[in-house]
Amino acid sequence: MGFFMTFHLSYKFRLLLLFLLCLTVLGWATSNYFVGAIQEIPKAKDFMANFNKVLVWGKGKTLTQEASMKEADLNNCPSVSPYLRGQNKLVFKPDLTLEEVEAKNPKVHRGRYHPEECRASQRVAILIPHRNREKHLLYLLEHLHPFLQRQQLDYGIYVIHQAGSKKFNRAKLLNVGYLEALKDENWDCFIFHDVDLVPENDLNIYKCEEQPKHLVVGRNSTGYRLRYNGYFGGVTALSREQFFKVNGFSNNYWGWGGEDDDLRLRVELHRMKIIRPMPNVGKYTMIFHTRDRGNEVNIERLLGEVCTLLPTDSTMGGFIDTLKLSQGPVSNGWMKLLHQVSQVWRTDGLTSCIYKLLSVDYNPLYTNITVDFWSGA
Incomplete structure (x- = not known):
């Protein structure tokens, strides 16, 4: 048991x-x-x-x-784009059409593009003043869009068109472009771009730096040399803050010339230094054209360039210095605007840019802003 x-x-x-x-x-x-x-x-x-x-x-x-x-959006683009080619041979087809350029840029909408594979370091607005240059604009758009895309930029292209037949005011149009573009996007960088200059080398990066940047070191029309000592025109890059700091361009330069020298003086007044790419990089092709009616040479600018180009101890330089000091009718307006920059920059610029906005048209390759300047012309 x-x-x-x-x-x-x-x-x-x-x-x-x-x-x-x-x-x-x-x-x-x-x-x-x-x-x-x-x-x-x-x-x-x-x-x-x-x-x-x-x-x-x-x-x-x-x-x-x-x-x-x-x-x-979580990945930054590399500091150097892998798509850059360097120097490019530019070809301008006589029979090029807008439809062809649009077909080559299917990812561009309303002039806007951003890389899909990474996040660009800056948002860049390209501002192009324009009137009666449709063919030049077409050539620029054809080359500029792929140029910017190879640089992996988040960008938008704005064409600012001056209506009417009054004297052309490039500087005021660029002020308008800055103000209107900021209504679309809080852009970090602004490229102020002439319609007849096409970049040849995509190593010439369309970004802003800690200092204002002048991108046109040389062009075919000047033997790829700097146009003159102190030249700050053609294509320039300023950040949103830099351009605001100098109060933009002067609004008082009617006709061709003078506004870029004025901007250079504003930059220098604020103790900023102008930087440039290497000469073999900052190369442009200028599309030749005749001077437009309403965009005649500004005599103050022309004489100013002569004065800058000539040595001060030359006979002609002495003659120019004599003219500066004379009280005759020739010198009454000579260099007047440039001499006043330090006194007027606070009140002449973005803060006093008056214009009538006629239309904003969204085209596939760019945003077109049409304005009228009803006074001062």
Whole structure:
């Protein structure tokens, strides 16, 4: 009897041990299952990503493309774009059409573009003053869009058109472009760009630096040399803060010339230094043209350039110095505006830019801003 009791107890005890062992094994297996399931979540994400490739959202846009754009916002573009080519040979087709240029830039909308693979370091607005230069504008757009895209820039192109036949005011148009573009986007950098200058080398980066940057070191029309000592025209880059600090351009330069020298003086008054790329990089092709009616040479600018180009001890230089000091009718307006920069820059510029906005048209390759200047011309 005692033997059977002992055997019975030991048998129950062994069943209990076996039951506990089964529970332990079951618990271990269950925990491994959930750990494995957690580890499989990334794989599940990959599966869903592949699956979502077939889900079309809107016109040709997929859910994964939307997700990729959001993910790209987390990645900065490299400091040097891998798409740069350096010096390019420019070709200007006589029969080029706007439709051709649009077809070559399918990712540009309303003149805006941003790289899909990374986040650009700056948002750059290109401002182009314009009137009666449709062919030049077409050539510039043809080359400038791929040029900027190879630099992986987040950019927008604005063409500021002066209506009417009054004297052209490049500087005031650029002030308008700055003010109107900021209504679209909080741009970091502004490139003030003549319509007849096309960049040749994409190593000439269209970004702003800690100091104002002059991009046109040389052009074909000057033998690829700086136009004159102190030249600050053609294509310049100033940050939003730099341009605001100097109160933009003067609004008082009607006709061709003078406004870029005025801007240089404003920059120097604020103890900023103008920087430039290397001469073999800052190269441009100027598309030749005749002077437009209403954009005649500003005589003050012309004489100012002569004065800058000639040595001060030359006979002609002495003659010019004599004219400066004379009280005759020739000198009454000579260099007057440039001599007044230090006194008027606070009140003549962005803060006094009056214009009538006629229209804002969103074209595929650029935003066109048309204005009228009803006074001062």
